[in-house]
Amino acid sequence: xxxxxxxxxxxxxxxxxxxxxxxxxxxxxxxxxxxxxxxxxxxxxxxxxxxxxxxxxxxxxxxxxxxxxxxxxxxxxxxxxxxxxxxxxxxxxxxxxxxxxxxxxxxxxxxxxxxxxxxxxxxxxxxxxxxxxxxxxxxxxxxxxxxxxxxxxxxxxxxxxxxxxxxxxxxxxxxxxxxxxxxxxxxxxxxxxxxxxxxxxxxxxxxxxxxxxxxxxxxxxxxxxxxxxxxxxxxxxxxxxxxxxxxxxxxxxxxxxxxxxxxxxxxxxxxxxxxxxxxxxxxxxxxxxxxxxxxxxxxxxxxxxxxxxxxxxxxxxxxxxxxxxxxxxxxxxxxxxxxxxxxxxxxxxxxxxxxxxxxxxxxxxxxxxxxxxxxxxxxxxxxxxxxxxxxxxxxxxxxxxxxxxxxxx
Ligand code: GCO
Ligand code: MG
Numbered sequence: 001x002x003x004x005x006x007x008x009x010x011x012x013x014x015x016x017x018x019x020x021x022x023x024x025x026x027x028x029x030x031x032x033x034x035x036x037x038x039x040x041x042x043x044x045x046x047x048x049x050x051x052x053x054x055x056x057x058x059x060x061x062x063x064x065x066x067x068x069x070x071x072x073x074x075x076x077x078x079x080x081x082x083x084x085x086x087x088x089x090x091x092x093x094x095x096x097x098x099x100x101x102x103x104x105x106x107x108x109x110x111x112x113x114x115x116x117x118x119x120x121x122x123x124x125x126x127x128x129x130x131x132x133x134x135x136x137x138x139x140x141x142x143x144x145x146x147x148x149x150x151x152x153x154x155x156x157x158x159x160x161x162x163x164x165x166x167x168x169x170x171x172x173x174x175x176x177x178x179x180x181x182x183x184x185x186x187x188x189x190x191x192x193x194x195x196x197x198x199x200x201x202x203x204x205x206x207x208x209x210x211x212x213x214x215x216x217x218x219x220x221x222x223x224x225x226x227x228x229x230x231x232x233x234x235x236x237x238x239x240x241x242x243x244x245x246x247x248x249x250x251x252x253x254x255x256x257x258x259x260x261x262x263x264x265x266x267x268x269x270x271x272x273x274x275x276x277x278x279x280x281x282x283x284x285x286x287x288x289x290x291x292x293x294x295x296x297x298x299x300x301x302x303x304x305x306x307x308x309x310x311x312x313x314x315x316x317x318x319x320x321x322x323x324x325x326x327x328x329x330x331x332x333x334x335x336x337x338x339x340x341x342x343x344x345x346x347x348x349x350x351x352x353x354x355x356x357x358x359x360x361x362x363x364x365x366x367x368x369x370x371x372x373x374x375x376x377x378x379x380x381x382x383x384x385x386x387x388x389x390x391x392x393x394x395x396x397x398x399x400x401x402x403x404x405x406x407x408x409x
């Protein structure tokens with residue numbers, strides 16, 4: 001079955017998304033997510049200028065061969081733009097293959113290994129009171145695990161903390177990228193954060209008890225020794241994981257953190273190939289793999305990373321913020337359901353406009369996600385609705401210290 005068309009659709013319902021739609025000679029379509037937050041148009045160009053022309057007349061069934069062709073023939077390997085583009089092609093081809101087989105995609109991976117996929121939500125607050133309200137609101141929505149982020153005394157705004165409860169007064173979600181022409185500037189002070197955070201976890205445990213799985217994202221801001229200190233300080237509060245405690249490109253840094261703390265570690269949302277995990281997995285320096293299907297070369301590559309991790313008792317924690325489109329989320333859910341070494345799935349729900357553009361069969365009930373039983377990945381794109389939301393420039397923020405130095409964030 002030959003590929004006849006490869007269309008790149010950029011749309012901005014609530015936020016920007018880049019989607020690849022492949023159509024075969026028989027009219028079967030497949031979707032892939034190529035959204036790279038704040039750099040969306042670079043992947044759209046990579047796909048439409050350099051990849052789409054190479055796909056026409058290729059056999060849609062040759063997924064592994066197409067992956068290897070795109071990865072190796074480009075000569076310039078790895079990198080977020082390349083790997084997001086390859087991911088979109090890969091997921092679209094898996095979608096087509098599963099539709100042709102008449103099965104939901106997870107069946108092609110060996111079928112379900114569990115009944116549902118435990119998800120964690122993003123509880124946050126500027127104050128303890130707001131944080132507690134957010135935890136309660138997430139519980140009402142069914143979440144059984146939560147990431148905890150708060151403001152830090154003395155800092156104006158902290159990434160990952162909702163700036164205010166949204167209109168229904170119940171959701172405390174934040175949007176990673178702001179629709180503005182320049183990245184928003186935030187301030188940062190690691191010592192103030194290290195002093196404050198353990199007190200937040202202490203009050204959450206006192207209020208909500210020992211059972212609720214709690215996660216935290218350090219967002220690459222600490223040095224190895226600071227991360228080690230935080231991991232140790234948080235041990236009494238029994239975290240499910242501490243995420244991105246140091247800038248992730250230095251894998252060896254995690255050795256030092258690991259020597260000092262038993263707090264489980266998760267890393268990898270900015271990684272894009274298995275090579276970024278080589279030391280971390282082989283030396284068992286982490287507990288959870290955080291890559292997104294969308295940013296890591298798709299399902300073909302993600303399955304290999306997770307199988308590698310499984311040999312070392314390392315589990316999945318697939319990235320699922322709002323900048324992963326419903327197409328990228330659905331792809332993750334089919335993997336989550338099928339693999340043995342599933343850990344947890346991040347799930348920040350999308351807004352109404354996004355759900356109108358991307359119609360989904362996946363469900364979220366009693367804290368568990370399920371990809372649904374429709375053949376393929378279970379997402380359709382309403383192209384007329386997509387056209388009503390043109391691209392709008394949006395940027396992630398960045399950090400400066402009190403003296404003006406740019407810091408990791
Ligand atoms: C997370 C993240 C996100 C990312 C965002 C970048 O753990 O969900 O850290 O908030 O920063 O997805 O685009
Ligand atoms: Mg993160």
